[in-house]
Amino acid sequence: MFFNLISLSVSNLLALSLLVIAALWRRYSAKRASFIAYEQRDDIKGIPPTFPYVFPLLGSVPISYLRSPKDFVLNPKNFFQSAHPVLVKILNQEFYVVRGPENVKALFKGSSACTSIPFVKFALGYAFGLPAKALSLYDRDDSGSGPVPNPGSTVEARNRIDYRGYQSITKFLEGKQLLPFWNRFADDITQQLYRLHGRIGDDWEYRDDLMKLVSDEVTVSTLNALCGPYLLRLNPHFLQDFWDFDRNLQTYLQGIPWFLAPRAYAARKRVLNAVKIWQQHARDHYNDSATGADGDDPFWGSSFFRERHEMFLEMDGFDHAAIASQDFGAIWAVRNSIATVSWAAYEIFRDPELLACVRAEVDTCATRIADGRIRFDIDQLLRLPVLQAVHAETLRLRMHFYIIKMPDRVDMKIRDWIIPRRKVIVTPTTVAHMDSKAWNTGFNNEHPVNDFWVGRFLKYPSENDNSSPTFSTKEYEGSWIPYGGGPRQCPGRNFAKRQILLTLALMVSLFDCEILDGEKRVQEDLSLKGFGGGVSHPINQVPIHIKRRR
Incomplete structure (x- = not known):
């Protein structure tokens, strides 16, 4: 009887975990589709969107960066290769990534109001x-x-x-x-x-x-x-x-x-x-x-x-x-x-x-x-x-x-x-x-x-x-x-x-x-x-x- 309860609770926990992961993945897929559409447009204005991620607390944790940083930043699927500016969340940190010649030129042109103190x-x-x-x-x-x-x-x-x-x-x-x-x-x-x-x-x-x-x-x-x-x-x-x-x-x-x-x-x-x-x-x-x-x-x-x-x-x-x-x-x-x-x-x-x-x-x-x-x-x-x-x-x-x-x-x-x-x-x-x-x-x-x-x-x-x-x-x-x-x-x-x-x-x-x-x-x-x-x-x-x- 005792072992049956343990087995049941483990089964329920596993089922709940799979359900949560499925929900998170569905949410990620929708955001990913929206982000791909954003990347393909040239008429977007305002504050850049967030790069999609699966787990809310982790964000876009770059695990593969630890193994090969250069390969990571050049991977066409990651945030460093975004065609337009994008917000990246990693744990409790946030930063915007800017790439592309025209965007970089605009960044440098507008950087007179930036601070380097931090x-x-x-x-x-x-x-x-x-x-x-x-x-x-x-x-x-x-x-x-x-x-x-x-x-x-x-x-x-x-x-x-x-x-x-x-x-x-x-x-x-x-x-x-x-x-x-x-x-x-x-x-x-x-x-x-x-x-x-x-x-x-x-x-x-x-x-x-x-x-x-x-x-x-x-x-x-x-x-x-x-x-x-x-x-x-x-x-x-x-x-x-x-x-x-x-x-x-x-x-x-x-x-x-x-x-x-x-x-x-x-x-x-x-x-x-x-x-x-x-x-x-x-x-x-x-x-x-x-x-x-x-x-x-x-x-x-x-x-x-x-x-x-x-x-x-x-x-x-x-x-x-x-x-x-x-x-x-x-x-x-x-x-x-x-x-x-x-x-x-x-x-x-x-x-x-x-x-x-x-x-x-x-x-x-x-x-x-x-x-x-x-x-x-x-x-x-x-x-x-x-x-x-x-x-x-x-x-x-x-x-x-x-x-x-x-x-x-x-x-x-x-x-x-x-x-x-x-x-x-x-x-x-x-x-x-x-x-x-x-x-x-x-x-x-x-x-x-x-x-x-x-x-x-x-x-x-x-x-x-x-x-x-x-x-x-x-x-x-x-x-x-x-x-x-x-x-x-x-x-x-x-x-x-x-x-x-x-x-x-x-x-x-x-x-x-x-x-x-x-x-x-x-x-x-x-x-x-x-x-x-x-x-x-x-x-x-x-x-x-x-x-x-x-």
Whole structure:
């Protein structure tokens, strides 16, 4: 009798569960049909609908994202591929997804009224370890991103952390400070690669990884130009710790506690300690007489850091540890351009035809100076079509990032759709860069979007015309978005392009590289740990034979 009751109750429970699931599925099917009709129309206006899901409390939980993030965002059945803007609900979180060239252009155009404070605070707190007292300043900053504070804001001018922090960066990377920073990098990377040229012989030598070889040289030069010589001099292991931190970025951003990832958090502690040691040395040794004509000095490096140090000390909740977290965030930001150089060098040296084209181009703007070294006319270098196409195609193929916006005080209009204020908007670069409908893939689709092909950005006058091609990204506006867009697009984009093109010009001019196992393509780290933080890392090494060119 007892077992019969148990059996009956289990049977009833199972029947009830099946009934609920059937009802939920029927509800989902109806919403799915309505959503498909929405996707096929071009006359929809107003607030975008919600992407259909089966279980009310779970929403569109992306289980398969955990296994393969890139495959998930490119799956035509998921919300990242919606033709029109769509609201996505995952557990207790909501965000709008925007994709498609016209929608993305409208998003960037209307983003002047957006705030980045929640996302900056999230990154600084989770990834860069900014202490709570300093983080609280972001919560209180309602003054807006413009030079004039928002009406009703009571934040003191000295505590406008979002506006003042961003202005310091744009002044450095888009203002008068860019030229001395660029000149220091150009001199340093030339010296670095000539020293490497002197260490490598005239016969083939084996190196176990081309991409690390390039990355190390460019990282050292960038850090020297940015921070002066003492960051690396006082912290000999900073280079390794920098990239260990970078490899673990998603560990921090996902909020994994330190006791589950002790090595990752140890790497973060080491890089932050290194910045503190360097900055303490600068405080102890700097004086006005050390400042050069351009405002920089050997202790702080760029005047950018010295001025930010003074700026942050004026703000409530900031001490030397908090400044180190902020400044390491600024230092870490160079990682995308460095990773791009490595991928671009790999693509050039693995393709003899492309290598020959790039060498022919860079030879036209190279001159020999008194010491016998090559100097490039950077203005000419920036106009070389094939070299620019290498830069653009590398970023298209390897940049995996989520551009995030949030309308602040008013709703945002994206064409005929309305995104309510204080709602998160997400645009994945991967979706834009892998849209086969938006990109040139050749006459017979012989160059699919998953392949590296500089021809996407090159235009030739005619089949019978032997004149040089022209480079353009204009027709890919809204589709080529590695630097974001709108008023707060990446302020380092101009330096990054110069850095990438000059380094590649030096590499192809000074070295011959033979990639071993050339038929085996290098794979990107597109795992949950490696995807979404910017330009991807390679999984495997790229062994080479290398010799110097004369």
